[in-house]
Amino acid sequence: MDTLISIRVFCMVAELKSFVAAAHRLGISQAMASKHVMHLERRLGTRLLNRNSKHLSLTETGALYYEQSSPLLDGLADAEAAVTRATVVPSGTLKITAPVWFANPSFISVLADYQARYPDVRLDIDLSGRMVNMVEEGIDLALRVARVPDEALIARRISAVEFILVGAPAYLLARGRPVRIGDLGIHAMLMYSLMPSTTEWSFVGPQGPEPVTLTPVLLSSNESLLHLAALQGMGLAFLPKWLIANDLQAGRLERLLPDCQLFDAQLLGMYPNRKYLPPKVRTFLDFIAADERLK
Numbered sequence: 001m002d003t004l005i006s007i008r009v010f011c012m013v014a015e016l017k018s019f020v021a022a023a024h025r026l027g028i029s030q031a032m033a034s035k036h037v038m039h040l041e042r043r044l045g046t047r048l049l050n051r052n053s054k055h056l057s058l059t060e061t062g063a064l065y066y067e068q069s070s071p072l073l074d075g076l077a078d079a080e081a082a083v084t085r086a087t088v089v090p091s092g093t094l095k096i097t098a099p100v101w102f103a104n105p106s107f108i109s110v111l112a113d114y115q116a117r118y119p120d121v122r123l124d125i126d127l128s129g130r131m132v133n134m135v136e137e138g139i140d141l142a143l144r145v146a147r148v149p150d151e152a153l154i155a156r157r158i159s160a161v162e163f164i165l166v167g168a169p170a171y172l173l174a175r176g177r178p179v180r181i182g183d184l185g186i187h188a189m190l191m192y193s194l195m196p197s198t199t200e201w202s203f204v205g206p207q208g209p210e211p212v213t214l215t216p217v218l219l220s221s222n223e224s225l226l227h228l229a230a231l232q233g234m235g236l237a238f239l240p241k242w243l244i245a246n247d248l249q250a251g252r253l254e255r256l257l258p259d260c261q262l263f264d265a266q267l268l269g270m271y272p273n274r275k276y277l278p279p280k281v282r283t284f285l286d287f288i289a290a291d292e293r294l295k
Contacts, residue, residue, distance in 0.1 A: 001039045009036035014066045090279040091120035098143040100129040101223035142270040158267040162241045166253040171233035181210040188235030193219040204261035
């Protein structure tokens with residue numbers, strides 16, 4: 001067997017802690033992945049992995065071998081990428097997962113421009129909002145809005161995402177306009193249900209940090225639903241600025257408490273590979289990171 005391929009297989013199994021996931025990632029059968037690892041063990045004369053029906057872990061010598069082999073594979077991948085990057089045309093299916101509210105004009109216009117520049121790339125985008133296993137489902141890129149990245153994945157910061165407090169003119173006419181953070185306690189709030197707390201908050205106003213207890217009238221894990229509810233005048237909502245830019249310009253929503261620091265997040269591009277990215281992923285990340293429509 002090709003020992004270099006066997007080393008690649010072993011390192012992938014070690015990283016993912018699963019023959020099934022590694023085989024899926026590499027496009028080979030589970031049986032073939034097992035044969036490659038056994039080939040290395042026979043060649044080295046030692047066991048590299050502890051296996052049973054439920055768990056897989058590195059032996060002491062396996063951990064040492066992985067520690068020494070992994071950087072060599074990285075170096076080889078970097079060398080291959082450096083040679084081919086300038087000439088490889090992005091192609092194939094780019095599978096992306098992103099939040100539900102990315103189904104908006106700003107993001108769609110960016111997608112259209114990317115596809116026009118790279119017509120050989122077919123976009124397959126999941127906006128279900130569900131948690132995904134990128135390796136098992138073969139997803140190339142996860143776009144996530146968060147304060148901190150998932151430590152299990154490689155993350156590239158794309159842009160800051162400013163969340164602003166907004167309300168519809170009809171709501172503000174009926175319920176009044178908050179003039180300070182404390183006023184939010186008497187207003188109907190439309191809240192994202194997956195936040196650590198949907199009631200107890202602390203925002204920074206002109207006088208410093210100020211705690212407030214919010215009263216949600218609508219909780220949802222779907223940001224698009226909160227957006228539509230705000231447009232209908234159901235309450236006030238914290239929404240991403242680039243999602244509602246057209247609504248602010250048209251007067252369908254109004255920005256509130258502009259002098260207060262509410263909360264910001266960042267748009268991250270997350271991917272499971274440690275270093276080398278396929279051209280379709282690399283070009284997409286570069287494209288959206290440079291686009292002012294997502295800032």
